[in-house]
Every structure is written in structure tokens, then in C-alpha cells.
Amino acid sequence: MNTKRLSDMMEKALSDQMNKEILASHVFLSYGIWADDKGYGGIANFLYRHAQEERNHSIKFMEYVLNRGGKPKVEAIPAPPQDPESLSACFDGVFQHEVDNTTSIYRLVDLALEEKDWATWNFMQWFVQEQIEEETLAQNLIDKLKIAGGDRASDESLFTLDKALQDAPNDVPLAQEATGANP
Template sequence: MNTNRLSKTMSDGLNSQMTKEAAAAQIYLSYGAWADSEGYGGIANFLFRHASEERNHMMKFLEYILKRGAKVKVEAIPAPPQDPTDIQDCFEKVFQSEIDNTNAIYKLVKISFDEGDWATWHFLQWFVKEQTEEETLAMNLLDKIKIAGGKNASGDVLYELDRDLEKAPDEASLAETKTAENP
């Protein structure tokens, strides 16, 4: 008996996203290694934690595909892009990677909606929220770097940023959690 509950289009899309999450993990891992080699151990720690988070996202997709009775296709991932040139470039690349990932999630949400695949639509809502969080976090870091002087930030400021990111929370505060009493 065929127990697959995913269309071919959805199955292919979810498998592709699983690979995209694995690639995102490698990007964070690569940028973390670069940051560490440049002496930014705190920033490296932050990026390594996010590499692990992306691997967890990959596993969520893998498990969902299996639980819906479809076939998982583990594919090769592309090599990460070249190393950043500086801290601002690093987080600009992180932000762009998150935007690309968000757009891919949105395409899956649309497919699930168009197909009336409400189980997958529901599953993907967690990722919609997660991507909002990831983009917000990256934008907040870019804002801090901009305030610090951007590409011209001094060593003292970058030292502080490095120290702050070592233990910084991995989540951003989202608009949906705000109230008049808690802006």
C-alpha cells in the first residue's frame, strides 16, 4: 500500500529545502571558521551555533518527509561562497542567505496552499516564523555594525561586538510579541 501523502511537486520541494538547509549550515560553518581565523572567537561561536541550528532545520525536513510517507533524497550541497572580506561583509552575506532561504520557504507555503496540503502548510508555518526571526536577527546585527562604523569600525568596537556575540541570544524579538506595555 502506498502511504505517501505528498505530491511529487511537494516532495521534490521539501527535499530541495532539506538540501538548502544543509547548505545554509555549511555557510554558517564556513563563515564561523573564517571569523575564528581572523581572531573573532565570539562571532565564530555565534556562527557555529547557527550552523547547528540550520542542521536541525534540515533534520526537521527529513523527518517530515519520512513521516508523510515520501522518499528522502539526500543530495550533494554546493560549496559555501568565498570568505567574507570583513565583519560587515560577513553579516551582509548571512542576511542574503537568510533572505534566499525565506523565499524558498515561501514558495513551499504557496505550493502547499495551492494543493490544499494543510498538513504541510501547518508544518511550514514554524519555518515562516523562524525565517522572520533569522532575518530580524541579521538586520539587527547589521544595524549594530553600521552604528559601529561599518567597514571602518575600529578594533575596539569589533572587540566589543565579538565579546557580545559570544553569549548573545540566538533569537530576535519579533513584532508579534510586542504590546503597548512591552514595546
């Protein structure tokens, strides 16, 4: 008996998003390494936590596909972009990556609606809300850096920004529940 409750197109689209989340994890890990190398330990820690959160999102997609009788496929992940040239470029990259991810999430919502796959449509609403939070978080990074002086910020301003991100809570609303064990 076939117990698969996803169309082939939806199964592939969800697998593609799982892989996109893995790529996001690698991008933020790469940015975190860059920040750490530049001496921005707080910013690095923030980016490392964000990398883990993105990985957790990929697990959430993986388990959903499996729970619906499908089989997600892990694809080759492109290399992250080259190191940013500045904190502005780093934070802009984080924001752009989140905007691109939001577009992908919306495409999945559209496909679920088109297919009348209400279970997937409902599943995707968590991600719609999450992307609002992710884009806001990324925009706040850009805003905080601008307040600090942007790429011409003083060492003292950058130290304060770095410290603020170091002291930021380890959890993010909604996403704190998404782990490998509890997607």
C-alpha cells in the same frame, strides 16, 4: 498499500529545502571558520551555533517527509562562497542567505496551498515564523556593526561587538527546540 501522503512535487520540493538548509549550515560554518581565523571568537561562536541551527532545520524537513510516507533525497551540496572580505560582507552574506531562504519557504507555502496539502501548509508555518526571526537577527548583526563603525570600526568597538555575540544566549526562540532528536 501506498501510505505516501505527499505529492511527488511536494516531496521533491521539501527534499530540496532540506538540502538548502544543509547548504545554509555549511555557509555559516564556513563564515564561522573565517571569523575564528580573523580572531573574532565571539562572532565565530555565533556563526557556529547558527550553522547547527540550520542543520537542525534540515533534520526537521527530513523527518516531516519521512512521517508523511515520503523519502527525502540528499543531494550534492555546492561549496560555500569564498571567504568574505570584511565583517560587513560576512553579515551582508548572512542576511542575503536568510532572505533567499525566506523566498524558498514562501514557495513551499504557496505549493502547499495550491495542492490543498493542509498538513504541509501547517508544518510550514513554523518556518514562516522562524524566517521572520532569522531575517531580524541578521539585520540586527548589520545594524550592530554599523553602530560600531562598520568596516572602519575601532578595534575596541569590534572587541565589544565580538564579546556581545560571544555572550549571546545559545538558544534562539522557537529554534531551540529543533534538534536531530527533537526536530
